[in-house]
Amino acid sequence: MTTESAEKQLLEKVPTKLFIGGTWRDASGGKTLVVRDPATGNVIAEIADASAEDAAAALDAAVAVQAEWAESAPRERSNILRKAFDILQERADEFALLMSLEMGKPLAEARGEVTYGGEFLRWFSEEAVRISGRFGQNPEGTGQMVISQRPVGPCFLITPWNFPLAMATRKIAPAIAAGCTSVVKPAELTPLTTLLFVSVLEEAGLPAGVVNVITTSSSSTVSAPIIADPRLRKLSFTGSTPVGQKLISQAAEGVLRVSMELGGNAPFVVFEDADLDKAVDGALIAKFRNIGQACTAANRFIVHESVADAFVEKVTARVKAMKVGRGTEDGVEIGPLIDDRAVEKTGELVNDAVGRGATVAAGGSAIEGAGSFFEPTVLSGVPAGSDILREEIFGPVLAVTTFADEDEAVRLANDTEYGLVSYVFTQDLARGMRMIDRLETGMMGLNAGVVSNAAAPFGGLKMSGIGREGGAEGIHEYLSTKYTLIPNS
Secondary structure (H helix, E strand, O other): OHHHHHHHHHHHHHHOOOEOEEEEOHHHHEEEEEEEOOOOOOOOOOOOOOOHHHHHHHHHHHHHHHHHHHOOOHHHHHHHHHHHOOOOOOHHHHHHHHHHHHHHHOOHHHHHHHHHHHHHHHHHHEEEEEEOOOEOOOOOOOEEEEEEEOOOOEEEEEEEOOOOHHHHHHHHHHHHHHOOEEEEEOOOOOOOOHHHHHHHHHHHOOOOOOEEEOOOOOOHHHHHHHOOOOOEEEHHHHOOOOHHHHHHHHHOOOOOOOEEOOOOOOOEEEOOOHHHHHHHHHHHHHHHHHOOOOOOEEEEHHHHHHHHHHHHHHHHHHHHHOOOOOOOOOOOEEEOOOOOHHHHHHHHHHHHHHHHOOEEEEEEOOOOOOOEOOEEEEEOOOOOOOOHHHOOOOOHOOOEEOOOOHHHHHHHHHOOOEOOOEEEEOOOHHHHHHHHHHHHEEEEEEEEOOOOOOOOOOOOEEEEEEEEOHHHHHHHHHHHEEEEEEEOO
């Protein structure tokens, strides 16, 4: 089978309708939206474009079965998630190819996302049967205290375009495990993976109405009425900080539980005693994974002045050797950015830095022709005040600035409104432990360029968000604590 025919055959399997109450249905009014391959600009699918009426129907479906689903046996919820995990593994190649087609990431990375996304299904299948409380005598000795956990209720889950499978499983799996129903709104740019994934949940035996999916070209049109509905009890969003702020404001009216995984501006600190080869390996993963389009991507490379030249030389040689192309092609390491706006924004940040005195060691420009490609880029000597040191790049640009001592490194690393993740390379364990305490981020990689794991709590500080996803903490975002007093007499 040719690559083209395999792609066509896969796309024919992907649902194109809304999934509401266990039924695939057209959008009210019959509106549709198109999905494009960012590597070519070609339309690869035409899917339902939901309205406010469809959003209301999706929430109605979730509310209708919430009480029944909350009372379901934890083992039942666990088994469904585990079966979904098994099905996903069997269809891993399909999901990897679909993500590469609609988002552009190289197939090798897409396969990695299938593994990562699947782990949330397996992890929360195990957490579902471990929801627990506590029991004990009150300090006065007059009664017994029972602390129990209950599902928070219907949830609205909004996922981003850059990790279309993992961001869906990271929200849907704990909701299912906790006994919550949900309405899921995937990103307009990459909705196909979520649609295919919900068909996996359907195959795994998930009851109708527990998970509902609405795709739309107008997020505000469908989101506002759902968030304003008093029956909704939780909102989870992954995306930009400005949008997250607006959603938090809307959620305040109903005093909703919120989980927000927002923007990042991750520092990557390389000390003078670092193993430079390991630091370069870590830098390439932390920066160029997903074409730099990740909230965890290293944004500011803060390198000790004594090793900066050597670091730049080593990393530049590796970057210049990267193969750029459509993610489905063999050996490609850098695929397209998600759209032309992303290319334009990346170019603006690079030009601003160069205009202020930064040096282009590799790349530096958009690539002419079909698709939204930008050269993998290395900038050295990026001066303070450059936009690229303040704003999330979300592109394949590695920007290097220098520091003289540990205190300056900490000051530069913390000089941001964001606090999602940081990376530190040093062979001094005591220094590494100090950095854990001193860096203002919710996560940190010590001599590691990637930190994400389904068993670990993912989330940030400051403007990078509220709450945690994954780990033992993840399921508690979907549970409410209840205290009961039983008098002794």
